Amino acid sequence: MELQPELEYEIPLDDGLDQWGIGVVGSGFIISDCHLPAYRDAGFRVLGISSLREARAREVAAQRTIPRVFANLRAMLDDSDIRVIDIGVPPQHQPDIIREIVEHGRHVRGILAQKPLAMSYAAAREMVQMCADAGITLAVNQNMRHDQSVRACQDLLDRKLLGDPVLGTINMRAIPHWMPWSEQLDSLSTYVMSIHHLDTFRYWFGDPTRVMASTRTDPRTQFSHTDGINLYILEFPSGCRASSWDDVWTGPAREGSAADIGISWRVEGTKGLARGTIGWPSYPERTPSTLDYTTTAAEEWICPRWDKVWFPDAFRGTMGELLMALTHDIEPSISGQDNLKTMALVEATFAAARDHRVVELAEILET
Ligand SMILES: NC(=O)C1=CN([C@@H]2O[C@H](COP(=O)(O)OP(=O)(O)OC[C@H]3O[C@@H](n4cnc5c(N)ncnc54)[C@H](OP(=O)(O)O)[C@@H]3O)[C@@H](O)[C@H]2O)C=CC1
Numbered sequence: 001m002e003l004q005p006e007l008e009y010e011i012p013l014d015d016g017l018d019q020w021g022i023g024v025v026g027s028g029f030i031i032s033d034c035h036l037p038a039y040r041d042a043g044f045r046v047l048g049i050s051s052l053r054e055a056r057a058r059e060v061a062a063q064r065t066i067p068r069v070f071a072n073l074r075a076m077l078d079d080s081d082i083r084v085i086d087i088g089v090p091p092q093h094q095p096d097i098i099r100e101i102v103e104h105g106r107h108v109r110g111i112l113a114q115k116p117l118a119m120s121y122a123a124a125r126e127m128v129q130m131c132a133d134a135g136i137t138l139a140v141n142q143n144m145r146h147d148q149s150v151r152a153c154q155d156l157l158d159r160k161l162l163g164d165p166v167l168g169t170i171n172m173r174a175i176p177h178w179m180p181w182s183e184q185l186d187s188l189s190t191y192v193m194s195i196h197h198l199d200t201f202r203y204w205f206g207d208p209t210r211v212m213a214s215t216r217t218d219p220r221t222q223f224s225h226t227d228g229i230n231l232y233i234l235e236f237p238s239g240c241r242a243s244s245w246d247d248v249w250t251g252p253a254r255e256g257s258a259a260d261i262g263i264s265w266r267v268e269g270t271k272g273l274a275r276g277t278i279g280w281p282s283y284p285e286r287t288p289s290t291l292d293y294t295t296t297a298a299e300e301w302i303c304p305r306w307d308k309v310w311f312p313d314a315f316r317g318t319m320g321e322l323l324m325a326l327t328h329d330i331e332p333s334i335s336g337q338d339n340l341k342t343m344a345l346v347e348a349t350f351a352a353a354r355d356h357r358v359v360e361l362a363e364i365l366e367t
């Protein structure tokens, strides 16, 4: 077994993915600052944009050189050049957008939806079924899978360099900027932030059997919410365990104290250990995520380095996966169908914390 292989830290993409005309819905932070710069760098072809406020869509179109601005989604769906729809709207509005695309998007072959796909497992399942019935490939933007350190760790696991996974941990000490729309959600941090870590654990270790969780409110967040700081433990059928501390408070770093902010992760296996950091907390400053690993055969730390950052570079990966799937007529790994298990895990984690009980994934999947 090669001990220092070239790890796959980003998804290989075919030339010619610009055959797919993309239409974007929404023009807020994630679209204008992350999706569009990443697509430009990847050479994807964004043809049009629509948003709630046409003026805002025009502004972003001018800023990011998008040729067509549509007054609304329906007008965009009439354009036969637009075959892929990229959604970046608040989660409570996403199901209505998907429904409209399914009902009126006769030219549409693929949708890249945002995470969370919906605000409940049941609603997400309805979206997946609707797209399947319409013959539209649905992918979900679980882009932490395309962070360079997270993806390279998956390659280490695939190559068995770490042996069998024993324990995975994520230690998040970082302050998200909650958008105004999150004030209306039943969940603040579980569906919007912890979903990334829950999906990453599924990516690395497969589907867990059950989850234990505890949550408390975030002292900094002034609007009413139930889940702020999330602590959870997942049990996998293989015996592997995973746990994350999603500490969105991170001490009074914005209230005058010194700051200690960062995200680190660690995967321990029977034959190796990987540790990493996610550079995102310093966004917009570019801080590449890192990965170090060691194995029983090497007895030293191996520290490959690459220059990609989660935001915005990982957005090449999620759209790239969808365009590759459409080109080759296959399911993307981030398919809506796969995402139902992430949604079920998010719902299980929220219920476990709310009800102070252990929740089996099957309980949600069988509802
Ligand atoms: N995958 C990831 O890593 C990340 C994902 N996200 C997700 O992206 C989504 C958007 O977040 P963010 O960009 O930060 O939020 P913003 O508030 O910055 O942007 C939301 C956008 O949605 C538009 N919008 C709202 N309702 C509709 C509607 N009914 N039809 C069309 N457009 C609508 C708004 O339009 P207008 O401006 O015209 O009023 C606005 O442009 C969320 O679901 C969030 O969870 C966010 C960050 C990271």
Ligand SMILES: O=C1CO[C@H](CO)[C@@H](O)[C@@H]1O
Binding pocket: 175, 176, 177, 178, 179, 192, 193
């Ligand atoms: O996915 C996400 C990661 O970070 C953002 C905040 O900074 C969140 O709002 C978000 O939805």
